[in-house]
Amino acid sequence: MTELSLRELVADQATTVVVTCGSGGVGKTTTAAAMAVAAADAGRKVAVLTIDPARRLAQSLGLGELDNTPRRVELDAPGELWAMMLDTRRTFDEMVLAHSSKERAEQIFANPFYRTIATSFSGTQEYMAMEKLGTLSATGDYELIVVDTPPSRSALDFLDAPQRLSSFLDGRMIRLLVAPGRGVMKLVGAGLTLFTKAIRTVIGGQMLTDATQFVRLFEDLFGGFRERAEATYQLLREPGTRFIVVATPEGESIREASYFADRLRAEHMPLAGLVMNRTHPLPASLSSLTVAAVDAGISAIAETDPLTAGVLAVHGKLLAINAEERRMLTRVTRAHAGLPIRQIPALPTDVHDVADLRAISL
Amino acid sequence: MSTAEPAPAAPAAAESVVPGWAAASAQARLHVVTGKGGTGKTTVAAALALTLAAGNRRVLLIEVEERQGIARLFDLPPLPYAETRIAVAPDGGEVRALAVDVEAALLEYFQLFYNLGLAGRALKRMGAVEFATTLAPGLRDVLLTGKAKETVTRRAAGGEPIYDAVVMDGPPTGRIVTFLNVTVAMADLAQRGPIRSQAEGVATLLHSPSTAVHLVTHLEDMPVTETLEAIAELREVGLPVGSIIVNAVTDPLLPADALDAAAGGDLDAAAVADGLAAAGLTVDQAGLKTLVEQATDHAARVTREYELESELATTGLPMLNLPRLVDGVDLGGLYELSEMLTDQGVTLDRERP
Known part of the structure; x- marks a missing residue:
C-alpha cells in the first residue's frame, strides 16, 4: 500500500489547489481545514473554502459571519491561513454582476425564478463552489486553495452539477417556452402544447411567465457563464490541482x-489519494495480545476480576474493528492498485479548534 | 485485585422508562425514517421494514433520495421504478422495495391526466421534468410524498390495504421538515388541478396518526443536536414523531461501578497489572499504559453517550437502541438488527382483515 502524506502534499509548492470529496458525514470539512492549517504551518499562504462546517469549528476559524470573502484566521504559524464559508446566493449574484450591466443585474435579481435557481436548484451549490474557486484562484493572492465540496447525496454530484446547471440555463426547454413553434418543437408536436398546459396546471401560469422573462434577461449571459464554467473545469485538470477522496471504513462510504x-x-483529473478517516490502528506495545490471548485471558478472570476482564474486552473490540478495517482496505487496494492511502485514526472527541485540527495525523 | 462484583446488566444512566415503541407507532401505516447523514438511516429503515413484516405481513420500503441506497444495502442491482420483493421476514412476511424516481412519478401523473403519448419520452430527454421541478421546488416533494401516500392507501379488490406498512428511507434531518411539510410546498403549486388535490391529501395523511416519523442518531454531539432540532421543528408543524432510534451505541465493556472512575482517568492500573498476571498474560509497562488509556477512552465515550442519551430523553420520546455492528452491515447483520428491534417491542398492532 502506498502511503499518502497530506502534510507533504499541502507543503509542496507545486500544489496550488486541493479539492476534498466524498459522501456526507465522512469528515471532509475537518480534513480540509486540517490540511489548510498544516499548509500555513509549513509557511504557505492558504485559503480554505468550506461549505457547511460544524458550528464550533466554524467559530474557531472565525467563520461566524457569512461575507463570502476569505478572512484571516489568527494563527501562530509562519504562513497565513484565510478561511471562508460559501454563500451560494451571493456568489451567484456576483457572477451575474460580472457579466452584465448593473441595471440588467437588478432586473435579474428581482425575478422570482432567478431566486429559485440561485438558492434551490440541486446543482447550484456545487457550481458556485467551483465558481468561487475560480475567482479566488484568479486573484493570485493565495499559494494554495483548499476546497471542501458540498454535502451531496453522492460525491459524483459535485462533478456533474455544474454541467447540469449550465445546460439547464442554456436548455432547450426554456428556449421552447420563449420561442414556441420553432425547431425541436416540431418533433414533439402536440405533446408539447399539452406539456406546457400541464405545467401550467401544476405550477400556475405566473411562474412560467417569470421563467420566460428570466430567460430573456439571461440570454446574453449564457456565453460568459459557459466560458467561465469551462475555465474552472480546466483549472481542475491543471498539474497543481489535487483531489483527495475522503471515506470512512464502512462499506457504503x-x-x-x-x-x-x-x-x-476517467476524467483525467489528478487524484492524489484516498483518506481513510476514523480508523482504529493497533498500538505496537500490545502486539502480543492477539485475539486468542485476549479471549483466553478474559475467560480466565471473568468471574474474579471484572475490571481487568473489561479492560481486555475493550482491547478485544479494537482487534475486531481493526481486522474488519484491514479487510476493507485490502478490498480498496485490490480495486485501485497503487492508489496512495492515508489512514487517519478516529479521535476520542469532536474537533473544535485549531489545536484539535493540528492533532489530526495528516 | 479488585473485588468480584457482578456487572449490572442495564447501563446506569438509562433513565428513560418509556418503552422504545409507542402504541401510536404500532398503529401507524407510514413510517418515515430520517437522520443526519452517516448515522445509518438507510440501514435502520431496512431493519425496521423487516421487523414490521414479521407475522406474515407485507411491508414496502421506499427510498426517495434517488441514490439506490437500498439496492446497495441488499447487494442488488439498481432497483427499477417498480415494487420489487427484496427480502423475506423469518416467518413468512415479505419486504418489497421501491426507489421513487421523481421523473417517472411526474410523467406518471401527466400520463394519467393528459395523454402525452410519445411526447412523454421526448420531454424526458429534454429535461422537462428537471425544468418543472426547478420552477416549483416544492413539486418534487409533493411528487415523492404523493407516491408514498398512494402506496399507503392502495387497496386490493377486497378492500384491504395492499401493504400493512410503508417504511420510507427519508431525506436527512436537515431537510426532513421541508420535505414532509407539504402544506408549505403547495404554495408553489397552482390553486387547482390534479396535483394540488393530491398534495392536500398527502398533507392530511402526514399530519394524521397514520404517520410516524422516526429519527436515527448516533450518540455524538452533532447528530444529537440535529436530532433535537429536527424534533422541535417536526412538533412545531404538527408532524407526528415516533421513536428516536439510537444507532451504533457503544457496548459498555467495563463494570458499571468502575466506569466513572475510569472516565475520570482514575483507572486502577496496579489492579489491572495484577489481573493480567492472574490471567496469565505478559504485558510490559508501555503495553499496560496503552491498555489503561484505551479503557479510559472507552469509559469516557460510554459516559458521554449516557449524557447525550439523557439529553435525548428530555424529549419524552420512546428510544430504541442498536449496537455498532463490528463487521459492517450485510444481509445477516440486517436480520440481526431487525431481531433487536423486535426484542425492544417494535411491531405492528393491526388486525388482519
Whole structure:
C-alpha cells in the first residue's frame, strides 16, 4: 500500500489547489481545514473554502459571519491561513454582476425564478463552489486553495452539477417556452402544447411567465457563464490541482469513494489519494495480545476480576474493528492498485479548534 | 485485585422508562425514517421494514433520495421504478422495495391526466421534468410524498390495504421538515388541478396518526443536536414523531461501578497489572499504559453517550437502541438488527382483515 502524506502534499509548492470529496458525514470539512492549517504551518499562504462546517469549528476559524470573502484566521504559524464559508446566493449574484450591466443585474435579481435557481436548484451549490474557486484562484493572492465540496447525496454530484446547471440555463426547454413553434418543437408536436398546459396546471401560469422573462434577461449571459464554467473545469485538470477522496471504513462510504476514484481517473483529473478517516490502528506495545490471548485471558478472570476482564474486552473490540478495517482496505487496494492511502485514526472527541485540527495525523 | 462484583446488566444512566415503541407507532401505516447523514438511516429503515413484516405481513420500503441506497444495502442491482420483493421476514412476511424516481412519478401523473403519448419520452430527454421541478421546488416533494401516500392507501379488490406498512428511507434531518411539510410546498403549486388535490391529501395523511416519523442518531454531539432540532421543528408543524432510534451505541465493556472512575482517568492500573498476571498474560509497562488509556477512552465515550442519551430523553420520546455492528452491515447483520428491534417491542398492532 502506498502511503499518502497530506502534510507533504499541502507543503509542496507545486500544489496550488486541493479539492476534498466524498459522501456526507465522512469528515471532509475537518480534513480540509486540517490540511489548510498544516499548509500555513509549513509557511504557505492558504485559503480554505468550506461549505457547511460544524458550528464550533466554524467559530474557531472565525467563520461566524457569512461575507463570502476569505478572512484571516489568527494563527501562530509562519504562513497565513484565510478561511471562508460559501454563500451560494451571493456568489451567484456576483457572477451575474460580472457579466452584465448593473441595471440588467437588478432586473435579474428581482425575478422570482432567478431566486429559485440561485438558492434551490440541486446543482447550484456545487457550481458556485467551483465558481468561487475560480475567482479566488484568479486573484493570485493565495499559494494554495483548499476546497471542501458540498454535502451531496453522492460525491459524483459535485462533478456533474455544474454541467447540469449550465445546460439547464442554456436548455432547450426554456428556449421552447420563449420561442414556441420553432425547431425541436416540431418533433414533439402536440405533446408539447399539452406539456406546457400541464405545467401550467401544476405550477400556475405566473411562474412560467417569470421563467420566460428570466430567460430573456439571461440570454446574453449564457456565453460568459459557459466560458467561465469551462475555465474552472480546466483549472481542475491543471498539474497543481489535487483531489483527495475522503471515506470512512464502512462499506457504503468505501463504495462511494471507489466510484469517485474511477470517475476522476476517467476524467483525467489528478487524484492524489484516498483518506481513510476514523480508523482504529493497533498500538505496537500490545502486539502480543492477539485475539486468542485476549479471549483466553478474559475467560480466565471473568468471574474474579471484572475490571481487568473489561479492560481486555475493550482491547478485544479494537482487534475486531481493526481486522474488519484491514479487510476493507485490502478490498480498496485490490480495486485501485497503487492508489496512495492515508489512514487517519478516529479521535476520542469532536474537533473544535485549531489545536484539535493540528492533532489530526495528516 | 479488585473485588468480584457482578456487572449490572442495564447501563446506569438509562433513565428513560418509556418503552422504545409507542402504541401510536404500532398503529401507524407510514413510517418515515430520517437522520443526519452517516448515522445509518438507510440501514435502520431496512431493519425496521423487516421487523414490521414479521407475522406474515407485507411491508414496502421506499427510498426517495434517488441514490439506490437500498439496492446497495441488499447487494442488488439498481432497483427499477417498480415494487420489487427484496427480502423475506423469518416467518413468512415479505419486504418489497421501491426507489421513487421523481421523473417517472411526474410523467406518471401527466400520463394519467393528459395523454402525452410519445411526447412523454421526448420531454424526458429534454429535461422537462428537471425544468418543472426547478420552477416549483416544492413539486418534487409533493411528487415523492404523493407516491408514498398512494402506496399507503392502495387497496386490493377486497378492500384491504395492499401493504400493512410503508417504511420510507427519508431525506436527512436537515431537510426532513421541508420535505414532509407539504402544506408549505403547495404554495408553489397552482390553486387547482390534479396535483394540488393530491398534495392536500398527502398533507392530511402526514399530519394524521397514520404517520410516524422516526429519527436515527448516533450518540455524538452533532447528530444529537440535529436530532433535537429536527424534533422541535417536526412538533412545531404538527408532524407526528415516533421513536428516536439510537444507532451504533457503544457496548459498555467495563463494570458499571468502575466506569466513572475510569472516565475520570482514575483507572486502577496496579489492579489491572495484577489481573493480567492472574490471567496469565505478559504485558510490559508501555503495553499496560496503552491498555489503561484505551479503557479510559472507552469509559469516557460510554459516559458521554449516557449524557447525550439523557439529553435525548428530555424529549419524552420512546428510544430504541442498536449496537455498532463490528463487521459492517450485510444481509445477516440486517436480520440481526431487525431481531433487536423486535426484542425492544417494535411491531405492528393491526388486525388482519
